[in-house]
Amino acid sequence: MGLGKTVQTIVFLYSLYKEGHSKGPYLVSAPLSTIINWEREFEMWAPDFYVVTYTGDKESRSVIRENEFSFEDNAIRTQIKFHVLLTSYELITIDQAVLGSIEWACLVVDEAHRLKNNQSKFFRVLNSYKIDYKLLLTGTPLQNNLEELFHLLNFLTPERFNNLEGFLEEFADISKEDQIKKLHDLLGPHMLRRLKADVFKNMPAKTELIVRVELSQMQKKYYKFILTRNFEALNSKGGGNQVSLLNIMMDLKKCCNHPYLFPAPVLPNGSYDGNSLVKSSGKLMLLQKMLKKLRDGGHRVLIFSQMTKMLDLLEDFLEYEGYKYERIDGGITGGLRQEAIDRFNAPGAQQFCFLLSTRAGGLGINLATADTVIIYDSDWNPHNDIQAFSRAHRIGQNKKVMIYRFVTRASVEERITQVAKRKMMLTHLVVRPGLGSKSGSMTKQELDDILKFGTEELFKDDVEGE
Incomplete structure (x- = not known):
């Protein structure tokens, strides 16, 4: 936390676009309270990106869709106008019909521990979206138990992590050293972890x-x-x-x-x-x-x-x-x-x-x-x-x-x-x-x-x- 996850993510999406790996569109879902900060950082770090902030009441969102989404007679054109759509968790669910019909090149979920429960509406709805790649940002991937971690992994790669009982059984005795090593090896390809000491050598104590x-x-x-x-x-x-x-x-x-x-x-x-x-x-x-x-x-x-x-x-x-x-x-x-x-x-x-x-x-x-x-x-x-x-x-x-x-x-x-x-x-x-x-x-x-x-x-x- 406080290591620049937002900036790293923006620059990552920007480099995908600039280097020709992906043309977008990218969907960024974040807590409503942090969206203004995301807007600022996009402006600073990815000035050529066309970023649409999709928030507000029903009428405001209707105007945004009309003018910014490139709709034509209520059918989405193949050419989408924006590079990035920035929206809240709630609107992912409320406007599922519209947002879920777009093919997203990459999804970013900020404060992704919101996905720790696979029974939540947010988890289920987002799982139904058409998404090529997923990126989850969190400073706290694990808050209470291993089950929550499993649900994050299941959201990322359901084909690999699909057996909760097996996972919990395998790591039931988590105090054993070989179990810990095994879990670290399993998480390795899916988790990029940064400590303050790695990123900022002169961080005050x-x-x-x-x-x-x-x-x-x-x-x-x-x-x-x-x-x-x-x-x-x-x-x-x-x-x-x-x-x-x-x-x-x-x-x-x-x-x-x-x-x-x-x-x-x-x-x-x-x-x-x-x-x-x-x-x-x-x-x-x-x-x-x-x-x-x-x-x-x-x-x-x-x-x-x-x-x-x-x-x-x-x-x-x-x-x-x-x-x-x-x-x-x-x-x-x-x-x-x-x-x-x-x-x-x-x-x-x-x-x-x-x-x-x-x-x-x-x-x-x-x-x-x-x-x-x-x-x-x-x-x-x-x-x-x-x-x-x-x-x-x-x-x-x-x-x-x-x-x-x-x-x-x-x-x-x-x-x-x-x-x-x-x-x-x-x-x-x-x-x-x-x-x-x-x-x-x-x-x-x-x-x-x-x-x-x-x-x-x-x-x-x-x-x-x-």
């Missing part, structure tokens, strides 16, 4: 620190209340189902972030009292001290959270502290998103912080003008956090990058971090030697284990206090 945070008094009160209120579900004899356990987990995660994520007192103007806002959360008290030092040291900071409501609270906090900032979450798309990035990256920009939601802000964004990343709360899927901090640790970065991951001590968060480490081991194994396990989603037992982690200590404090 990055250091990740797990910062263990204490719960505030208010948070402890809420945490105990959530646990006691759900005693039946948490007591194995009472036997809570998986859904109720996940709901409890979300409440506990909210509590670790900030108690105001539950109904909280507001001032007449609708905002919170700044001092109370900070003192109510262990993480915010720490963040307040850290940001002061980081600001004095001339650093710029990206702050990631999974919860948009937490980003709202962080906005209130930054306003209270008097820091200038930008923000991107799932509700901010296209042009507005790019404008925020451009403002933050502009020479001499005054913005000190950039608030991002882990999933929306983790894809195809370059924020190498920041050198500090704070993961306010960790994602279930460690690859989403890696995508997140790769916004800063990428080509163009000329300072050492510090990553601070906030984890509430003796809580669900601490246990989630341990589970995430296990998932990471599988990636290290498949794409380079190491150890790992085949399991993907969590069992009820694991959920149970996570929820109860640290509770003994929390309630023991109570008893000692009495």
Whole structure:
């Protein structure tokens, strides 16, 4: 991530065209939020390409088809007008009738881990398109288990990878060295892997620190209340189902972030009292001290959270502290998103912080003008956090990058971090030697284990206090 997959792909397609290997047309499918960036890069690296961006509502797309596709009486002419069609995942499915009738010289899927499930509509529809060659771009080919990797390989070469059971059986005991070598040999012809160290020899170092945070008094009160209120579900004899356990987990995660994520007192103007806002959360008290030092040291900071409501609270906090900032979450798309990035990256920009939601802000964004990343709360899927901090640790970065991951001590968060480490081991194994396990989603037992982690200590404090 941050190694120039976009640029390499554009130059690859351009060279195919310029050297006479292929006349196109090429289909590029990417997340809607990254399409503006793709347009820019095409303009810069392949100026002679006629690139059509196929997005917008039904009427807009109809106009594009009429004027840019070279249709004649609703039948496609043999001569297609454009070299590249740039579109989103959703439109691949919605406009299947039109796009699926074109013979594509090459398909490029950006953030191709979207294809990790062969039951998804996107996978099935795209599989029915007429495509000569396929190129999948991803920084995370394997997020949970080997099955997901198999589906990517099956999409690329279905004639070779068509037996999932056989594949999983063959690599069931993935911790054995001969199995790892065999898997690497199998993947070799299909995977071109670049490490930051290969591409960019002078890449500044990055250091990740797990910062263990204490719960505030208010948070402890809420945490105990959530646990006691759900005693039946948490007591194995009472036997809570998986859904109720996940709901409890979300409440506990909210509590670790900030108690105001539950109904909280507001001032007449609708905002919170700044001092109370900070003192109510262990993480915010720490963040307040850290940001002061980081600001004095001339650093710029990206702050990631999974919860948009937490980003709202962080906005209130930054306003209270008097820091200038930008923000991107799932509700901010296209042009507005790019404008925020451009403002933050502009020479001499005054913005000190950039608030991002882990999933929306983790894809195809370059924020190498920041050198500090704070993961306010960790994602279930460690690859989403890696995508997140790769916004800063990428080509163009000329300072050492510090990553601070906030984890509430003796809580669900601490246990989630341990589970995430296990998932990471599988990636290290498949794409380079190491150890790992085949399991993907969590069992009820694991959920149970996570929820109860640290509770003994929390309630023991109570008893000692009495």
